[in-house]
Amino acid sequence: MPDRLLILLGTKKGCFILEGDHARRSFALRGPYCEAWPISHVIADPATGTIFAGGGNAWFGPAVWKSEDLGVSWTHSSEGLAYEPGEEPIKSVWSLALAPEGTLYAGVEPAGLFASGDRGRSFRHVGGLRAHPSRTHWNPGGAGLILHAIVPHPSDPASLFVAISAAGVFATGDSGVTWEPRNRGTRADFAPEGQRYPEYGQCVHSLVMAAGRPGRLYQQNHCGMYRSDDSGLSWQSIEEGLPSSFGFPAAAHPRDPDTLFFVPLNGAMEGRYVPDGRAAVWRTQDGGAHWRALRRGLPQENAFLGVLRQAMATDTLTPAGVYFGSSSGELFASADEGESWSSIARHLPAIHSVETVFLPD
Amino acid sequence: MPEPAPLPGTVHISLPAALTALFPGAPRELELDAATVAEALAALDRRFPGMRDRLADSTPRIRRHINIFVDGERASLETPLAPGAEVLVMTAISGG
Numbered sequence: 001m002p003d004r005l006l007i008l009l010g011t012k013k014g015c016f017i018l019e020g021d022h023a024r025r026s027f028a029l030r031g032p033y034c035e036a037w038p039i040s041h042v043i044a045d046p047a048t049g050t051i052f053a054g055g056g057n058a059w060f061g062p063a064v065w066k067s068e069d070l071g072v073s074w075t076h077s078s079e080g081l082a083y084e085p086g087e088e089p090i091k092s093v094w095s096l097a098l099a100p101e102g103t104l105y106a107g108v109e110p111a112g113l114f115a116s117g118d119r120g121r122s123f124r125h126v127g128g129l130r131a132h133p134s135r136t137h138w139n140p141g142g143a144g145l146i147l148h149a150i151v152p153h154p155s156d157p158a159s160l161f162v163a164i165s166a167a168g169v170f171a172t173g174d175s176g177v178t179w180e181p182r183n184r185g186t187r188a189d190f191a192p193e194g195q196r197y198p199e200y201g202q203c204v205h206s207l208v209m210a211a212g213r214p215g216r217l218y219q220q221n222h223c224g225m226y227r228s229d230d231s232g233l234s235w236q237s238i239e240e241g242l243p244s245s246f247g248f249p250a251a252a253h254p255r256d257p258d259t260l261f262f263v264p265l266n267g268a269m270e271g272r273y274v275p276d277g278r279a280a281v282w283r284t285q286d287g288g289a290h291w292r293a294l295r296r297g298l299p300q301e302n303a304f305l306g307v308l309r310q311a312m313a314t315d316t317l318t319p320a321g322v323y324f325g326s327s328s329g330e331l332f333a334s335a336d337e338g339e340s341w342s343s344i345a346r347h348l349p350a351i352h353s354v355e356t357v358f359l360p361d
Numbered sequence: 362m363p364e365p366a367p368l369p370g371t372v373h374i375s376l377p378a379a380l381t382a383l384f385p386g387a388p389r390e391l392e393l394d395a396a397t398v399a400e401a402l403a404a405l406d407r408r409f410p411g412m413r414d415r416l417a418d419s420t421p422r423i424r425r426h427i428n429i430f431v432d433g434e435r436a437s438l439e440t441p442l443a444p445g446a447e448v449l450v451m452t453a454i455s456g457g
Contacts, residue, residue, distance in 0.1 A: 060379075
C-alpha cells in the first residue's frame with residue numbers, strides 16, 4: 001500500500017475525509033460519515049489507522065464513533081460516557097486525544113473528561129477533574145461549558161493538560177486523580193478591574209503543545225495569545241504584532257517548537273470574521289516574538305469567514321502542510337508551511353475540526 | 362401493602378429508521394417482554410448493546426427529542442406496559 005495522507009474533518013453534519021496525492025496538490029473527498037451527526041472532532045491513530053470521531057446528536061445523544069477501515073464502516077459507543085443520575089447529562093463529545101500509551105481520552109459538554117482503555121469500546125469518568133473545588137464556578141462560554149482540548153504528555157502517561165471554556169487550563173500529574181489550574185498570566189478582560197488575572201475562569205479557546213519541547217504550550221484565548229515554557233505554570237503574552245489577538249485555533253509545527261500558526265479574527269463582538277474580509281494565516285517562527293501574515297492563494301476581498309477552535313492542523317510531512325476549515329464549509333491547504341494556499345474543498349457543512357494522519361507504506 | 366410489581370408481558374415495539382440505522386440488523390418492529398418503558402429499553406439494550414443510551418439519558422429520562430407513545434399516549438420511563446401494549450418510538454422535531 002502506498003503512503004497515505006488523510007485530512008479528517010468534523011462538521012456540523014457528519015465526518016468527511018480527504019485523501020491527498022503525494023504532492024498534496026489534489027485531494028479526493030469522501031463522506032459524510034457517522035450518519036450525518038454533528039461531529040466535533042475526528043482523530044486517527046497513526047500506528048493503526050483507526051479513526052475516532054466524537055460528537056453528539058440532538059435525538060440520540062453523545063457518542064464516539066470508530067472506523068478500523070479508514071472510514072468505510074463505523075461503529076459507535078457511549079458505554080460509560082455518562083455522569084451520575086441526577087446530574088446534567090452529557091450532550092456531546094467535544095474533543096478526543098490518543099495518549100502515547102494507548103488511552104483514548106474524550107472531553108465532553110458539560111465539561112468533563114473520560115478515558116477509554118479499550119480503544120473506544122467503553123469509557124470511565126476521570127472524576128478528579130470535576131471534583132476540583134473550582135467546578136461550581138465554571139461558566140459556559142458561547143459554545144457551552146465544554147472541554148475542548150486534551151493535550152497528553154508525549155512521554156509521561158500520568159501527565160495531561162485540558163482546556164475548558166470558560167474555566168481555563170488544568171493539569172494533572174497523577175493520571176487525573178488530582179488537578180490544578182494553570183492560568184497564571186492569562187487575562188479575563190470580562191471580569192471587573194482588579195480581578196482580571198484569576199486562578200481560573202479564563203476563556204481559553206485552544207491549547208497546543210510544541211513539538212519536542214513538552215514544557216512549551218501555546219494557547220489562544222478569548223483575551224490574548226500566550227506561550228508558556230514551564231508547562232503552564234506561567235504564561236507570557238505573544239500577541240504583539242498581530243492584527244487581533246482574538247481567534248480560535250492555534251496549530252503547532254510538527255517539528256519546530258518555535259513555529260505556530262494562527263488565524264486572527266476581527267474580534268469577539270465584531271462578527272468574528274477575518275479582519276477586513278481578507279483571509280490570512282499568521283505564523284511565528286520565534287515563539288511569538290514576531291508574526292507574519294501568509295495570504296498567497298487565500299481570498300483577499302469579501303471573505304467574511306470564521307475558523308472554529310479545532311479547525312486548523314498541520315501534517316507531519318516535510319515541508320509541513322497546514323490546513324484550516326471555515327465555519328462556512330471551505331477547506332484551505334498549504335503544502336509549504338503556509339507560504340501559499342489553495343482551496344481544496346467547498347460547500348461543506350460548517351467545519352468544526354481538522355486533523356491529519358500520515359500512514360506510511 | 363405496596364402494589365405488587367407488574368409481571369412483564371409481551372409488548373410490540375416500533376422503532377424509527379434513524380435509530381435502526383445505528384444498529385446493523387435491528388428490525389423496525391419487534392416483540393419483547395417488559396412491564397414498563399424502562400424495562401423495554403433495557404430489553405432492547407440486551408439485544409442491541411448501546412440502544413438504551415440512544416433513547417434515554419443518564420438523568421434518567423427519555424431523551425428530549427425522542428418521544429415514546431404507549432397505546433397512543435405519550436409515555437415516560439415509568440409508564441407501565443400492559444400485555445399486548447403498542448410501544449411506538451419516534452424522533453421528534455429537532456435539528457438545524
